[in-house]
Amino acid sequence: MNIVRRDFLSLATKGAAALMAVAAFPSLVFARNDKAFGAHNLADAVANRYPGMTAADSDKITLKAPAIAENGAVVPLTVKSSLDNVKSISIFVENNPAPLATSFNLGPQNIAEVSVRIRMGKTSNVIAMVETDAGLFQTKQEVKVTIGGCGG
Amino acid sequence: MKVKAKAKNGVVKVKMLLKHNMDSGQAKDKKTGEKIPAHYITDVTAKLGDADIFHAELGPAVSKNPYLAFQYKGEAGGKITVSWVDNKGGSKSTESVVK
Numbered sequence: 614m615n616i617v618r619r620d621f622l623s624l625a626t627k628g629a630a631a632l633m634a635v636a637a638f639p640s641l642v643f644a645r646n647d648k649a650f651g652a653h654n655l656a657d658a659v660a661n662r663y664p665g666m667t668a669a670d671s672d673k674i675t676l677k678a679p680a681i682a683e684n685g686a687v688v689p690l691t692v693k694s695s696l697d698n699v700k701s702i703s704i705f706v707e708n709n710p711a712p713l714a715t716s717f718n719l720g721p722q723n724i725a726e727v728s729v730r731i732r733m734g735k736t737s738n739v740i741a742m743v744e745t746d747a748g749l750f751q752t753k754q755e756v757k758v759t760i761g762g763c764g765g
Numbered sequence: 766m767k768v769k770a771k772a773k774n775g776v777v778k779v780k781m782l783l784k785h786n787m788d789s790g791q792a793k794d795k796k797t798g799e800k801i802p803a804h805y806i807t808d809v810t811a812k813l814g815d816a817d818i819f820h821a822e823l824g825p826a827v828s829k830n831p832y833l834a835f836q837y838k839g840e841a842g843g844k845i846t847v848s849w850v851d852n853k854g855g856s857k858s859t860e861s862v863v864k
Contacts (some may be wrong), residue, residue, distance in 0.1 A: 641810075641817040641818075641819065641820035645807055645808060645822055646822065650822070650824045686828060686829070687828045687829075688828075689832075691834075706826060709826050710791060711824055711825065711826060713824055713826075714823075714824050714826035714827060715821060715822065715823050715824060715826070715827055716821070716822045717819070717820070717821045717822075717835065718819075718820040718821070718822075719819070719835075720817070720818070722816075722818055722837045722838055722839070723818065723819065723835065723836065723837045723838075724776055724836035724837065724838065726834075726835070726836050727821075727833070727834065727835050728780075728832070728833065728834035728835075729821075729827060729831070729832065729833050729834075730827070730828040730831065730832045731826050731827055731828055732789065732825075732826050732827070732828055733826075734791075
């Protein structure tokens with residue numbers, strides 16, 4: 614019985630050490646969140662991307678987006694944040710067929726500034742959400758679209 | 766695809782331009798009137814050596830020939846590998862030296 618117990622303890626310790634190692638060097642590559650990308654309204658997309666979290670408005674996030682996008686097929690966006698320990702940045706377009714446009718996973722080595730060009734079907738709020746150790750934060754801006762970019 | 770990585774004051778800015786149609790599944794073929802099936806990049810990963818330094822999940826709302834930029838703390842030298850996969854199993858990878 615003693616040996617079994619010793620084995621068990623040894624395994625348990627090794628297991629814990631392995632877990633700690635993973636926590637110390639987090640991989641940025643997670644399984645893709647298909648549910649969040651497949652959601653057809655903003656609330657579902659956010660709830661699937663950040664389950665159980667509520668976003669607080671923050672002035673420490675800068676969303677650089679055009680006030681008017683002439684061509685909805687190419688809307689350049691830049692999201693910057695001065696919040697500490699940013700884990701991810703996600704961009705939602707409220708009126709798109711699937712609101713979650715893109716999501717960036719960042720680590721301690723990153724500066725929280727990302728750029729991307731997205732499609733917008735029509736005039737909509739663009740919401741940038743930033744996940745940190747302290748919770749979920751957001752800022753939004755309306756982008757007016759003259760020609761939609763989803764169809765063609 | 767093009768990847769440019771430039772170091773300045775301890776920060777490396779990485780810009781990339783990926784070549785992909787990013788068919789959203791919403792557009793219709795003008796001749797046949799049938800919907801063009803969704804075909805888009807789902808994941809973009811950047812590594813510095815063996816370490817992950819960036820991972821993006823893209824949806825079909827990202828523009829054709831996606832442009833992405835990110836930053837990390839680092840210096841010139843070293844090699845960045847950017848790779849993407851799409852929803853039909855296609856993939857591509859490219860290397861770039863940090864300047």
